Structure formats: structure tokens, C-alpha cells
Amino acid sequence: MGPEVVPVQCDEVLPGRADVVVAGGGIAGVCTALYLAERGVDVVLCEKGHIACEQSSRNWGWVRQMGRDPRELPLIVESLRLWRNMNSQVDGDTGFRQCGIAYLAETEADLERHEEYLTHAQPFQIGSRRISADEVAALFPTARRAFAGALYTASDGRAEPQQAVPAMARGARAAGAKLFTRCAVRGFETAAGAIHAVVTEKGVIRCDALVVAGGAWSRLLMRRHGVAFPQIKVFSTAFRTQPLPNGPEVSASGAISGAGFAFRKRADGGYTITEGGVAVIPIVPDSFSLMLDFWPVMRAQYGQVRLRLGREFLDELLRAKRWPLDAPGPFEAVRVLDPVPRARTVTTGLANIARVFPEFEGVKVAQSWAGAIDFTPDLVPVISAVGAVPGLHLIAGFSGHGFGIGPGAGYLMADIVMGRPPLVDAQPYCLTRFD
Numbered sequence: 126m127g128p129e130v131v132p133v134q135c136d137e138v139l140p141g142r143a144d145v146v147v148a149g150g151g152i153a154g155v156c157t158a159l160y161l162a163e164r165g166v167d168v169v170l171c172e173k174g175h176i177a178c179e180q181s182s183r184n185w186g187w188v189r190q191m192g193r194d195p196r197e198l199p200l201i202v203e204s205l206r207l208w209r210n211m212n213s214q215v216d217g218d219t220g221f222r223q224c225g226i227a228y229l230a231e232t233e234a235d236l237e238r239h240e241e242y243l244t245h246a247q248p249f250q251i252g253s254r255r256i257s258a259d260e261v262a263a264l265f266p267t268a269r270r271a272f273a274g275a276l277y278t279a280s281d282g283r284a285e286p287q288q289a290v291p292a293m294a295r296g297a298r299a300a301g302a303k304l305f306t307r308c309a310v311r312g313f314e315t316a317a318g319a320i321h322a323v324v325t326e327k328g329v330i331r332c333d334a335l336v337v338a339g340g341a342w343s344r345l346l347m348r349r350h351g352v353a354f355p356q357i358k359v360f361s362t363a364f365r366t367q368p369l370p371n372g373p374e375v376s377a378s379g380a381i382s383g384a385g386f387a388f389r390k391r392a393d394g395g396y397t398i399t400e401g402g403v404a405v406i407p408i409v410p411d412s413f414s415l416m417l418d419f420w421p422v423m424r425a426q427y428g429q430v431r432l433r434l435g436r437e438f439l440d441e442l443l444r445a446k447r448w449p450l451d452a453p454g455p456f457e458a459v460r461v462l463d464p465v466p467r468a469r470t471v472t473t474g475l476a477n478i479a480r481v482f483p484e485f486e487g488v489k490v491a492q493s494w495a496g497a498i499d500f501t502p503d504l505v506p507v508i509s510a511v512g513a514v515p516g517l518h519l520i521a522g523f524s525g526h527g528f529g530i531g532p533g534a535g536y537l538m539a540d541i542v543m544g545r546p547p548l549v550d551a552q553p554y555c556l557t558r559f560d
């Protein structure tokens with residue numbers, strides 16, 4: 126079971142018509158709906174489970190510019206700007222705090238690996254910098270060992286995943302968006318080649334545009350309609366502790382990664398922890414057809430991923446690739462994708478962190494969970510119109526860092542749908558780069 130998510134009151138009577146339908150109630154879909162509704166667009170969001178039931182409530186809660194791919198830097202800078210104003214914008218509490226994030230470095234060589242990022246980030250004035258061994262020691266006075274230094278970004282932040290997207294969803298609804306849960310989008314209908322209607326399990330909505338924001342399910346929905354989207358799922362485990370008085374912090378409350386652990390201080394006084402970067406790739410039929418696309422990134426991540434042949438292979442083999450739109454399909458069959466957490470991540474992550482910070486010795490694990498992260502071959506999301514089908518749009522493939530960039534991505538998607546000047550250059554996020 127995933128973490129408990131703050132419930133969101135939704136709508137009940139499905140309208141027969143809307144300007145735009147959004148499929149998926151994670152941060153990407155909710156932010157798209159929020160920024161469309163705010164600009165007066167009649168938007169309906171349909172979520173097969175409940176709001177933020179998959180990745181968007183299971184993540185670590187880091188809102189991070191540091192270490193980003195250069196193609197994502199302009200968007201994450203804008204996204205941070207939106208996060209800072211989000212509570213007042215949606216009149217709710219996302220738990221966002223600007224808290225600083227530190228990557229602890231064991232060796233000088235570890236620090237040097239960040240040089241390329243520092244060069245790319247420099248024009249954006251994010252404030253990322255190398256800090257010395259002494260500064261690290263001053264930031265973490267209880268650490269049992271010395272570090273060579275750290276990469277540190279004081280302007281980075283964190284938010285509370287189980288409350289942030291629900292708060293944004295309530296804000297979207299207040300701005301006029303209609304939200305429906307347990308309402309899977311089965312597919313769409315076209316007229317003269319363009320989006321004409323979206324078929325949901327609760328009925329048909331005629332509309333001019335569909336935004337697919339289905340996270341790890343996006344490839345399946347696109348493929349139903351003949352649109353190729355290279356995307357794989359990677360299972361990642363995290364866990365939280367009971368409240369821990371006097372635990373380590375960076376300024377007010379921080380997020381830190383070191384060798385074999387990563388953690389964030391939570392608003393409830395506990396910590397969300399993981400072993401740091403270790404993830405499981407389930408072998409599924411798609412693994413073979415996508416092997417060439419993903420080979421370079423798999424090779425680069427060697428050592429951090431574990432391949433696993435399990436139940437998912439059979440599940441996906443037996444899952445229909447095409448299904449009629451007038452009967453329940455694969456999205457209704459799995460309301461919430463809830464992978465089994467990897468027990469070793471919990472024991473190893475906790476042992477690793479306690480080796481450095483004595484405060485974690487003997488601390489109780491309150492809950493562990495896993496999420497299915499959706500990866501693209503170049504680890505950059507798609508935020509794009511789909512040229513082959515006028516009116517169809519895709520926002521997915523955040524490759525493990527979509528929580529921080531979600532508000533910016535949703536804003537950009539709303540710009541694209543409305544044909545407005547984009548928040549940032551959208552070219553790096555177009556779907557055609559995979560053609």
C-alpha cells in the first residue's frame with residue numbers, strides 16, 4: 126500500500142462536453158488542469174484511481190534544480206518560482222519549503238563529477254556551489270565521519286507529496302476544473318483525424334483536446350491509438366520513519382543524499398528515506414522491443430538497477446493491446462499501480478544512514494512503499510502536442526524527477542494546448558525527438 130493521500134472532493138455528474146480533457150490525476154495532469162482552468166478553459170480531469178494515487182504521492186518530495194539535465198534547467202527554474210507561490214495560488218498547503226539540498230561527496234572525484242552541471246547551471250543563477258569539508262562538518266555536526274565536501278543548493282526545496290497534489294487539485298477545482306476519480310479514460314474518438322471525443326468509463330465527453338498525463342500508463346493508452354511513446358517502468362522503494370526529534374537538517378529542514386542513502390525531513394517530524402538510486406526494472410514483453418532505445422541509459426546506470434523477472438511479465442503479456450471503448454479496459458483493471466517494496470532497500474538504507482548519522486540508530490520504520498517511475502530513453506519528459514492527431518497531447522516520462530518540475534510542466538502544457546507563447550522553449554520536450 127502506498128502512503129495515505131489527503132482525499133479530494135470531486136465532481137459527480139460527467140459533462141457531455143468540455144474544451145479539454147486531461148487523463149491522469151498526478152502532478153502533471155493536475156497542474157495542467159489548474160493552469161488551463163485559471164485561464165478560463167473548460168477542463169475536465171479524469172483519474173482512474175484517486176488523486177495522486179501513483180508516483181505523485183510516493184516520491185521523496187524533493188523539489189530540486191541541482192543536478193538537472195541542461196534541457197530541464199529553464200523549466201525547473203520556472204517550476205520553483207511556481208512552487209514558491211503555490212500555497213497562496215491554490216489557497217492550500219503543499220508543504221513546500223525552501224530548505225536547501227546537499228549531495229554529500231565521499232571523495233574529491235565525486236565532487237568533480239558535478240563540475241559539468243555547475244557550468245550548465247551558472248547562467249541560471251541557481252546558486253549551486255561546492256562546499257568544503259569544513260562547511261559540511263558545520264552543517265552536520267553530528268555526522269560520524271568526514272566528507273570531502275558537498276554540492277549544495279540553498280534555493281532548492283521540498284514539499285509533502287501526500288498533501289501537495291491534493292491541494293493543487295482543490296485549487297484547480299476552485300478555478301473551475303471538474304475532477305472525476307474512479308473514471309478511467311479508455312481512449313478517444315476522432316473526426317477528420319482530430320480529437321472529437323474522449324471515452325471514459327463514466328461516459329463520453331466531446332472535446333477539442335485530450336492531454337494524456339497517465340504517468341507509467343501513458344505508453345499503453347497512446348499505443349491503443351497507434352502513437353509510439355518509448356517508456357519503461359522502474360520500481361523504486363522508499364520508507365518513512367516515526368518522528369525523530371533532533372534529526373539532521375539543512376537550514377530549516379533539508380534533503381540530503383550520500384553514499385547508499387538519501388533522505389528528506391518530513392513535516393510530521395519523521396524522515397522519508399531510501400537506499401539512494403537503487404531501482405528494480407521488471408522484465409516485461411516491452412523490455413525486448415524497447416531494449417535498443419534504453420540500452421545507453423541502462424549502461425550508464427549499471428550498478429544502480431536490478432533486473433527482475435516476476436509476475437509483471439505475465440500480467441503485461443496477457444494485457445490487451447487494443448480493447449473496445451465500450452467495455453472495461455486495462456485501466457479499470459488496475460486502479461492503483463502498487464508495486465511491492467524491496468525489503469533490502471529498507472534495511473540497507475537504514476543501516477547506511479545510521480552509519481553516518483547516529484540519530485537514526487534503532488529508529489522505527491513506520492511504512493515502506495514502492496512506486497513505478499516512468500522513464501524515457503533520454504531521461505527527459507515529453508511535454509508535447511502529438512502531430513499525427515490534432516488535439517492530442519502528451520505530458521509524461523518524467524524519469525524520476527517530475528514532482529519538482531510538475532508545476533512548470535503543467536504550465537507549459539497549458540500554454541501548448543492553448544497555442545500561447547510557451548513558458549520556456551518546448552523543443553527539448555517534443556515527442557518527435559524519438560522518431
Ligand SMILES: Cc1cc2nc3c(=O)[nH]c(=O)nc-3n(C[C@H](O)[C@H](O)[C@H](O)COP(=O)(O)OP(=O)(O)OC[C@H]3O[C@@H](n4cnc5c(N)ncnc54)[C@H](O)[C@@H]3O)c2cc1C
Nearest residue numbers: 149151152153173181184185187310340496526527528529
Ligand atoms: C519512489 C519515488 C521517488 C521519487 N522522488 C522524486 C523526488 O524526490 N523529486 C521529484 O521531482 N520526483 C520524484 N519522483 C518522480 C515523481 O514522483 C514523478 O515524476 C511524478 O510524480 C510524475 O507525475 P505524473 O503526474 O506524470 O505521474 P503519476 O503521479 O504517476 O500520475 C499519473 C496518474 O494517471 C492515472 N492514469 C493513468 N492512466 C489513466 C487513464 N487511462 N485514465 C485515467 N487515469 C489514468 C494514474 O492512476 C495516475 O494517478 C519519485 C518517484 C518515485 C516513485
